[in-house]
Amino acid sequence: MTGPTDPIFELRNIAKRFGATQALEDVSIALHAGEVHALLGENGAGKSTLIKIMTGIHRPDRGQIRLAGRDIVIGSAAEAQRHGIAAIYQEPLLFPDLNVAENIFISHQDRGLLTGWGQMFRRADSILAALGVELDVRSPARGLTLAAQQSVEIAKAISLNVRVLIMDEPTASLSAHEVAQLFKLVRDLRDRGVAILFVSHRLEEVFEIADKVTVFRDGRLISTRPRAEATPQRAIADMVGREMGLLQPRPGAKRGERILAVRGLGRGGVFQGVEFDIHRGEVLGFAGLVGAGRTDVGLALFGIEPATEGSIAVDGEEVSLRSPRQAMARGIAYLSEDRRQLGLSLPMSIAANITLPVLARYLNRLGLIRAEMERATAETYRKRLAIRASSVEVLVAKLSGGNQQKVMLSKWLNTHPRLLILDEPTRGIDVGAKAEVHAMIRELAEEGIAILLISSDLPEVLAMSDRVLVMREGRQVAILDRDSADQETVMTAAMGQEAAAHAPAEAPA
Amino acid sequence: MRLLARLRGWEGLLLVLLVAIVAMNVTRSPYYLGVENIVNLFQLEIEKIIVALTMTLLIINGEIDLSVASIMGLAACVMAWLFRHGAPMPWALLGGLAAGGAAGAFNGFWVAYVGLPSLAVTLAGLIGYRGVARILVEDRSYGGYPAWFDAIGQQPQLGPVTVSIAVFAVLFAIVAVILHDSGFGRIVYVMGNNLQAARYSGVRIKPAKLSLFVASGLNAALAGLLYAARLGSVRGDLAQGFELDIITIVLLGGVSIFGGSGNLVGVGLSILVILNLRNGMGLADITGNTQTSVIGALLILSVLIPNIAQTVRSNWKGRET
Numbered sequence: 121m122t123g124p125t126d127p128i129f130e131l132r133n134i135a136k137r138f139g140a141t142q143a144l145e146d147v148s149i150a151l152h153a154g155e156v157h158a159l160l161g162e163n164g165a166g167k168s169t170l171i172k173i174m175t176g177i178h179r180p181d182r183g184q185i186r187l188a189g190r191d192i193v194i195g196s197a198a199e200a201q202r203h204g205i206a207a208i209y210q211e212p213l214l215f216p217d218l219n220v221a222e223n224i225f226i227s228h229q230d231r232g233l234l235t236g237w238g239q240m241f242r243r244a245d246s247i248l249a250a251l252g253v254e255l256d257v258r259s260p261a262r263g264l265t266l267a268a269q270q271s272v273e274i275a276k277a278i279s280l281n282v283r284v285l286i287m288d289e290p291t292a293s294l295s296a297h298e299v300a301q302l303f304k305l306v307r308d309l310r311d312r313g314v315a316i317l318f319v320s321h322r323l324e325e326v327f328e329i330a331d332k333v334t335v336f337r338d339g340r341l342i343s344t345r346p347r348a349e350a351t352p353q354r355a356i357a358d359m360v361g362r363e364m365g366l367l368q369p370r371p372g373a374k375r376g377e378r379i380l381a382v383r384g385l386g387r388g389g390v391f392q393g394v395e396f397d398i399h400r401g402e403v404l405g406f407a408g409l410v411g412a413g414r415t416d417v418g419l420a421l422f423g424i425e426p427a428t429e430g431s432i433a434v435d436g437e438e439v440s441l442r443s444p445r446q447a448m449a450r451g452i453a454y455l456s457e458d459r460r461q462l463g464l465s466l467p468m469s470i471a472a473n474i475t476l477p478v479l480a481r482y483l484n485r486l487g488l489i490r491a492e493m494e495r496a497t498a499e500t501y502r503k504r505l506a507i508r509a510s511s512v513e514v515l516v517a518k519l520s521g522g523n524q525q526k527v528m529l530s531k532w533l534n535t536h537p538r539l540l541i542l543d544e545p546t547r548g549i550d551v552g553a554k555a556e557v558h559a560m561i562r563e564l565a566e567e568g569i570a571i572l573l574i575s576s577d578l579p580e581v582l583a584m585s586d587r588v589l590v591m592r593e594g595r596q597v598a599i600l601d602r603d604s605a606d607q608e609t610v611m612t613a614a615m616g617q618e619a620a621a622h623a624p625a626e627a628p629a
Numbered sequence: 630m631r632l633l634a635r636l637r638g639w640e641g642l643l644l645v646l647l648v649a650i651v652a653m654n655v656t657r658s659p660y661y662l663g664v665e666n667i668v669n670l671f672q673l674e675i676e677k678i679i680v681a682l683t684m685t686l687l688i689i690n691g692e693i694d695l696s697v698a699s700i701m702g703l704a705a706c707v708m709a710w711l712f713r714h715g716a717p718m719p720w721a722l723l724g725g726l727a728a729g730g731a732a733g734a735f736n737g738f739w740v741a742y743v744g745l746p747s748l749a750v751t752l753a754g755l756i757g758y759r760g761v762a763r764i765l766v767e768d769r770s771y772g773g774y775p776a777w778f779d780a781i782g783q784q785p786q787l788g789p790v791t792v793s794i795a796v797f798a799v800l801f802a803i804v805a806v807i808l809h810d811s812g813f814g815r816i817v818y819v820m821g822n823n824l825q826a827a828r829y830s831g832v833r834i835k836p837a838k839l840s841l842f843v844a845s846g847l848n849a850a851l852a853g854l855l856y857a858a859r860l861g862s863v864r865g866d867l868a869q870g871f872e873l874d875i876i877t878i879v880l881l882g883g884v885s886i887f888g889g890s891g892n893l894v895g896v897g898l899s900i901l902v903i904l905n906l907r908n909g910m911g912l913a914d915i916t917g918n919t920q921t922s923v924i925g926a927l928l929i930l931s932v933l934i935p936n937i938a939q940t941v942r943s944n945w946k947g948r949e950t
Binding site for chain 1: 806810811812813815816818819822823825826827828829830831832833889890
């Protein structure tokens with residue numbers, strides 16, 4: 121029996137490990153009926169893993185899951201549904217060619233051979249009516265607005281007699297008006313006794329809707345506070361309280377001459393209004409949440425996804441960067457965040473990967489590769505960056521993540537860049553390799569290379585950068601000097617908290 | 630060293646298979662390894678194995694050209710049409726080659742610059758180029774070419790060796806150097822195993838893809854003209870259906886249909902296996918249909934074995950962690 125104060129859905133001491141990464145460590149969280157429980161945390165804090173465990177996509181390595189006071193095992197997404205646990209995501213997962221009613225009852229297809237269309241339409245209508253949503257249940261899902269699609273997702277959850285609803289950044293693609301509509305539905309569900317886990321990066325929304333706020337950091341639960349005790353400032357402090365650890369702050373660089381001047385840079389609908397200068401020997405950090413548009417700025421500067429507005433000047437001369445070759449000709453190099461998909465040719469040797477962008481330098485008059493010269497270059501980098509491999513003929517696929525990262529760094533250093541864009545250069549590599557990459561960044565800056573460091577690792581950005589540019593939702597929101605940049609200021613800017621801090625605590629009616 | 634390393638995997642299996650087949654054939658016929666028989670062996674499928682060379686480049690690059698047999702027919706028919714309308718033979722031959730190059734460029738344009746899948750583009754080419762070829766010669770057969778042209782295809786010109794075999798040998802060497810030692814070959818591989826990484830490294834993808842399709846078209850045209858010389862006459866259905874045999878040769882050689890891997894040593898061995906297998910089955914009075922089934926079974930094995938090996942290996946890894 122569950123009393124009114126007992127949680128309906130409870131996870132106790134959950135742990136989950138993926139390879140070398142401890143995604144969740146001893147996490148306990150309790151959801152109560154009729155309560156909106158918000159979950160906050162930086163990228164990689166473990167929120168997604170928790171959701172996947174709750175919805176049966178992953179099994180925890182340790183810990184208990186309890187529903188209405190009984191231990192349960194959630195072996196699959198279908199089992200989660202049978203337990204009344206449903207999730208909706210930022211991008212609704214509707215079938216565009218099926219009609220609204222079919223989408224609502226898509227998980228019921230195993231309950232009988234024939235479809236009772238009349239009954240299905242009536243029930244879909246009544247669910248939507250109860251939600252106060254006006255939609256034609258006979259029209260196909262294609263063409264519905266995102267907000268309408270979210271409503272269909274919620275109706276789908278209700279049709280499954282949902283007791284626990286997980287909402288993973290449901291507002292990320294919605295307009296303010298649509299968010300208000302969604303929140304009305306959320307409150308409605310809450311009042312009917314559904315337990316809701318609400319994950320969002322938008323603090324103002326969290327504090328508008330949540331009854332409880334839990335913060336995750338590095339796979340651990342840091343705090344759970346009732347709404348009355350939680351404040352945005354406290355939440356941010358909990359999110360960023362990571363130790364600086366062994367990260368030595370880089371000594372500030374003397375600014376050399378300006379290499380790059382970016383003014384009003386934007387690409388339709390993706391980012392806009394980005395403005396900064398970067399000088400010889402300077403490290404400019406790019407901070408922000410995933411999806412804030414930092415990588416898109418990098419891609420625009422490298423000519424992969426050219427900017428559609430604003431200007432880029434190299435050495436005072438305005439340039440058009442419409443292909444990687446044009447960018448490389450201007451001394452710009454871009455180390456991609458995704459080394460497996462975009463960065464390296466895994467079945468090829470270290471040497472072949474390192475020389476690829478400037479292969480023309482290694483060809484004789486007949487267009488044949490000068491193997492000796494190629495090997496010599498690769499050897500130089502193998503020694504300089506301490507790439508651990510028996511020879512430069514070893515296939516890149518056989519190297520560890522850290523060593524692959526060093527190969528990628530070698531590849532771009534070998535283009536002799538003046539501006540090196542590093543996109544998440546230490547993601548997914550071990551501590552030792554990380555320290556080596558940091559040492560390399562210091563060395564390169566001292567040599568006079570300008571470095572644009574895009575990283576979601578806040579201590580890393582702060583320790584390495586001379587200045588930190590913060591982006592949020594496609595816009596540049598701040599450029600901070602190293603003296604004024606600390607974890608809380610940067611995270612506050614990245615989450616758009618200045619605005620929310622001034623907003624009234626209660627949601628506007 | 631490098632050659633030995635290559636022989637270990639799929640190439641090693643092919644080599645064993647080849648030795649076994651040749652040994653069996655030798656016991657059946659004492660003349661099997663005679664020069665004459667070897668020349669005949671190559672001569673029977675020579676046009677297909679010539680086209681297989683450029684097909685290897687394309688498949689390693691992650692593309693495919695289904696229109697090669699139609700281009701062979703197109704080149705021969707353009708040549709026949711020009712010759713019949715009074716063009717001197719050398720000009721008629723050049724016209725055939727040009728038609729092949731143009732067809733290849735057309736394929737390449739849609740794939741490289743518009744971004745359509747080569748499977749669809751060259752399937753359209755397979756139908757379209759064959760259609761043009763048939764329109765040019767209608768339902769007739771055109772022969773009566775100069776004696777020197779027929780001789781190229783029908784008699785050994787270089788000692789015991791035919792012109793076609795010499796062409797194949799030279800092209801094999803050229804493609805081997807391009808693929809394994811040149812900057813262009815490096816790019817062909819990189820694009821095949823990670824097109825995005827190539828793009829992010831500033832590789833000029835579009836011209837590279839276009840030139841591969843043009844090379845494929847030109848080479849198919851050359852093979853088509855050699856085939857016309859061997860037959861002594863041209864019909865609209867010349868080389869029809871050859872594309873599947875050509876692709877089979879390449880895949881059996883260990884070239885991944887997904888692109889990015891494979892080498893010319895494997896394709897060379899695959900050519901020898903198929904030629905000797907067909908010849909051997911012929912000696913044993915096995916019918917053509919059965920021969921085709923055996924080669925089909927080999928092809929399935931060539932796709933299955935690496936996949937099974939992969940699965941076994943990853944299962945093994947899964948258990949370790």
